[in-house]
Amino acid sequence: MTTEPYGQWMGTPIAEEEVDDLLDSAGWGVLSLAKGDEPYSIPVSFGYTGEEVYFAFLRADPPNTKFEFVRDGATARLLVLDVRAKFDWRSVAVTGPVRAVERRDDLGGEGLEPEVDYRPDQGTERGRDWAVLLDALEENAWFSSDYERAEPVSALQGWRLEPDEIRGIEVREDTE
Numbered sequence: 001m002t003t004e005p006y007g008q009w010m011g012t013p014i015a016e017e018e019v020d021d022l023l024d025s026a027g028w029g030v031l032s033l034a035k036g037d038e039p040y041s042i043p044v045s046f047g048y049t050g051e052e053v054y055f056a057f058l059r060a061d062p063p064n065t066k067f068e069f070v071r072d073g074a075t076a077r078l079l080v081l082d083v084r085a086k087f088d089w090r091s092v093a094v095t096g097p098v099r100a101v102e103r104r105d106d107l108g109g110e111g112l113e114p115e116v117d118y119r120p121d122q123g124t125e126r127g128r129d130w131a132v133l134l135d136a137l138e139e140n141a142w143f144s145s146d147y148e149r150a151e152p153v154s155a156l157q158g159w160r161l162e163p164d165e166i167r168g169i170e171v172r173e174d175t176e
Contacts, residue, residue: 011169014090019168022082022092023048027140029080031055033069033098040069046078046161047136053078053094053161054101054136072100076161090170094163101158103130133158 031044046055057066070076076098083089 011089011091011171014092014168014170018090018170019092019166020048020050022080022090022168023053023094024050024140026080026082027142029078032077032079033066033074035069040065042066044078045137045142047133047139047141049132049136052136052163054133054158055141055161056133056137056156056158058156070098070159073097078161085173087171088173090168092166092168094161094166096162096164099160099162101129101133101160103158129160130158133160 027047028043028045030041031046032039032041034040044055046053048054057064057070059067074097075095078094080092080094081089082091
């Protein structure tokens with residue numbers, strides 16, 4: 001057990017490399033959003049680039065509750081867990097604003113090259129952003145690139161979580 005008092009229940013901070021390792025390997029977590037003071041949490045598959053977290057939602061009819069809560073610029077928290085045993089676990093919480101990832105209408109299933117659209121009225125590199133989202137999801141999310149080419153792709157909405165804060169804690173059993 002940890003040498004910190006009550007550490008086996010509360011956890012102790014983990015190194016930045018372990019935080020990156022968990023975010024890079026997990027592929028899923030619980031995303032928490034809020035509308036006013038009403039909370040909403042949903043399991044979500046995500047991709048991690050080493051700097052930002054990407055995820056996508058499929059818009060269905062009738063609309064899912066998550067679309068009532070997710071808003072461009074709103075603060076969100078992603079909680080990622082790795083639980084191996086009662087006293088052997090680690091978790092990472094990523095908190096920051098979520099930003100809609102714009103997709104270019106002219107980027108079809110075959111045209112996902114990282115094109116850059118430097119329109120003066122847009123602060124984003126729209127084609128590049130969508131390609132980064134797909135690459136991040138393909139790398140470690142529970143997502144298939146074939147999904148991008150599927151029929152409901154026009155309903156796929158991409159999001160980027162820009163971390164303001166990343167905290168990781170762990171509880172480890174003694175190996176002695």
